Amino acid sequence: MRICIPTEGKGGLDDYVCQHFGRAASFTIYDTETGRVEVIPNTSEHFGGVGxxxxxxxxxxADVVVCGNLGPKAIIMLEQLGIKVYSGASGRVKDVVEQFLSGSFAETSVESACREHKHF
Structure with missing residues (x-):
């Protein structure tokens, strides 16, 4: 399984989970089968890029996204792309991965999305 965690800085296991999904500077991908970590910069339209x-x-x-908060549009889009969403994460990526693998997060639905900050 490939777990994607939106990260605040340059990404990696020691970076912190970004609380605003669309505004994450990077996405850290952790592969549970190989233990490999991949960091992808957020080059979306939020940062002057595309997409x-x-x-x-x-x-x-990625098979799943584990994040702090995200809005309903992002949840719908991720679900349409076949990616499961789990929210409520905070702290370092390595700790969040362990928490996720131990079953600490429930799958997030559109109804439970953050609407306060208009997350995408």
């Missing part, structure tokens, strides 16, 4: 964050994550072949 939306879910499209970048889909190209990276």
């Amino acid at each position: 939306k964050p879910p499209e970048i994550i889909a190209r990276a072949k």
Whole structure:
């Protein structure tokens, strides 16, 4: 399984989970089968690039996204791309991966999406 975690800085296991999904500077991908870590910069339209964050994550072949918060549009788009979403994560990526693998997060639905900050 490939787990994608939106990260605040340059990414990696020691970086922190970004609380605003679409505004993450990078996406850290952790492969549970190989233990490999891949970091993908957020080159979406939010940073002057093209496309939306879910499209970048889909190209990276992520199976799930574990994040702090995200809005309903992002959840819908990720679900349409076949990617499951889990929210409520905070702290370092390596700790979030361990928490996810131990079953600490419930799958997020559109109804439970963050609407306060208009996350995408």
